[in-house]
Amino acid sequence: MPQWIRACATDDINPEDLIRFDHDGDTYAIYHAPDGRFYATAGRCTHEDVHLCDGLVMGHLIECPKHNGQFDYRTGEAKRSPVCVNLKTFPVKVEAGTVFIGLT
Amino acid sequence: MTAAPFPVGQRDYSLVGPDSRRAVEIGLASAEWYHSDVPRAVMKDLMKRTDGPAIRDTILWFALLIGGAWGGIYFWGTWACVPFLFVYSVIYGSSCDSRWHECGHGTAFRTPWMNDVIYQIASFMVMRNPVTWRWSHARHHTDTYIVGRDAEIAWMRPPKTLTNFLALFDVIGATRSLLILARNATGRLTPDEKDFVPESEWGKMILAARIHMAIYAATIAVALATWSWLPLMLIGLPRIYGSWHMVMCGHLQHAGLAENVLDHRLNTRTVYMNPISRYIYWNMNYHIEHHMFPMVPYHALPRLHEVIKADLPPPNLSILDGYREVFASLRRQKTDPEYYLRKTLPPSAKPYREEFHTLNIARSNT
Numbered sequence: 423m424p425q426w427i428r429a430c431a432t433d434d435i436n437p438e439d440l441i442r443f444d445h446d447g448d449t450y451a452i453y454h455a456p457d458g459r460f461y462a463t464a465g466r467c468t469h470e471d472v473h474l475c476d477g478l479v480m481g482h483l484i485e486c487p488k489h490n491g492q493f494d495y496r497t498g499e500a501k502r503s504p505v506c507v508n509l510k511t512f513p514v515k516v517e518a519g520t521v522f523i524g525l526t
Numbered sequence: 527m528t529a530a531p532f533p534v535g536q537r538d539y540s541l542v543g544p545d546s547r548r549a550v551e552i553g554l555a556s557a558e559w560y561h562s563d564v565p566r567a568v569m570k571d572l573m574k575r576t577d578g579p580a581i582r583d584t585i586l587w588f589a590l591l592i593g594g595a596w597g598g599i600y601f602w603g604t605w606a607c608v609p610f611l612f613v614y615s616v617i618y619g620s621s622c623d624s625r626w627h628e629c630g631h632g633t634a635f636r637t638p639w640m641n642d643v644i645y646q647i648a649s650f651m652v653m654r655n656p657v658t659w660r661w662s663h664a665r666h667h668t669d670t671y672i673v674g675r676d677a678e679i680a681w682m683r684p685p686k687t688l689t690n691f692l693a694l695f696d697v698i699g700a701t702r703s704l705l706i707l708a709r710n711a712t713g714r715l716t717p718d719e720k721d722f723v724p725e726s727e728w729g730k731m732i733l734a735a736r737i738h739m740a741i742y743a744a745t746i747a748v749a750l751a752t753w754s755w756l757p758l759m760l761i762g763l764p765r766i767y768g769s770w771h772m773v774m775c776g777h778l779q780h781a782g783l784a785e786n787v788l789d790h791r792l793n794t795r796t797v798y799m800n801p802i803s804r805y806i807y808w809n810m811n812y813h814i815e816h817h818m819f820p821m822v823p824y825h826a827l828p829r830l831h832e833v834i835k836a837d838l839p840p841p842n843l844s845i846l847d848g849y850r851e852v853f854a855s856l857r858r859q860k861t862d863p864e865y866y867l868r869k870t871l872p873p874s875a876k877p878y879r880e881e882f883h884t885l886n887i888a889r890s891n892t
């Protein structure tokens with residue numbers, strides 16, 4: 423069972439954008455998709471350890487700010503080189519305007 | 527961090543030599559680079575992708591290519607073909623580089639397949655393996671002008687001025703590129719290539735090289751069958767006789783500036799250029815801006831420049847102004863390879879990681 427950790431308020435993230443969330447020495451990225459849903463992934467690119475929070479959300483893709491590698495942040499799937507390794511994803515739930523990330 | 531400055535002495539620019547190991551040891555490899563502060567909302571707007579500007583520019587690109595080729599063929603054998611082939615060759619042999627570059631970053635168009643199609647065409651024109659160069663260019667962005675890490679350092683110290691300026695009609699570069707493609711086509715990769723291209727991509731590298739070589743072989747066959755230079759003047763040779771603009775702009779990017787620093791303001795040059803050069807070069811004259819924020823498309827770079835220019839060294843005011851600076855610096859580097867031009871940051875700018883160039887700063891001011 424994941425432990426649900428409060429990450430942010432829903433209106434902390436603009437639609438089609440992301441923020442960085444640090445917890446317990448790890449860093450995560452929380453996304454607000456254009457369809458209004460929220461998602462969470464590991465916060466650093468699998469190519470070279472760069473924070474994704476400065477990247478660009480386009481639809482359901484996150485583009486890394488360093489070399490423009492892309493992931494589908496819903497599944498973590500690497501979509502555009504130079505990223506080859508998928509991104510870890512985490513479950514998310516929204517309750518009363520708060521976004522929780524499920525960590526094990 | 528109190529890392530020692532990079533040691534003085536002979537540099538080893540290979541990616542598997544002692545300088546490469548030293549760069550990793552002292553924290554210069556894959557490091558955190560300086561970024562000017564830009565509010566997130568402004569940056570999001572600058573990064574926004576759109577197809578419009580690149581479609582417009584690409585229609586013009588193809589029109590110039592087709593028009594130039596038509597005139598070259600129609601007037602072949604008379605002086606009237608010269609202006610047509612002049613335009614054709616610059617569009618083929620110079621603007622291919624910027625199209626390759628921007629579409630390789632995936633920022634020129636919003637639609638991914640458009641970036642991919644133009645990337646493949648431009649890679650062929652510029653005689654670059656489309657797979658290898660995607661990775662070497664990623665390394666250039668990670669470790670810009672870090673000795674032993676960056677595979678795209680054009681001006682190694684001490685500078686070989688004659689060799690580099692012979693490259694103005696890129697005979698050496700194009701020949702080298704062709705030999706690399708020929709080697710890749712036979713399935714052979716160098717240790718450097720194996721260092722920066724992941725193994726999963728090696729097969730694609732070899733396939734791409736074979737396709738490029740097959741097109742060149744077919745062009746040579748047509749030239750022999752028709753006993754005419756014309757096919758080669760249209761495919762292959764423009765990479766040499768039309769590359770002068772690419773080389774002219776490319777040398778301005780980093781030549782004579784610092785190596786082994788983590789701040790693009792000090793190892794990269796922004797140069798104001800005329801609109802024709804900016805079309806051919808797709809605004810890469812805003813080169814500090816591009817390196818600092820590679821996600822900003824070429825058409826938004828002038829706007830980005832306005833946003834961050836107070837944090838950057840003053841730009842060079844023209845191509846000529848840039849070359850004055852480059853030549854002065856290279857002249858010094860011929861006798862003193864440790865010398866580099868230390869770009870002056872405005873008083874409002876933030877310094878960054880001074881420890882990496884303390885030694886070089888002292889030398890550059892002597």
Ligand code: FES
Pocket residue numbers: 467468469470471472486487488489490491492504505
């Ligand atoms: S660090 Fe993310 S694509 Fe290279």
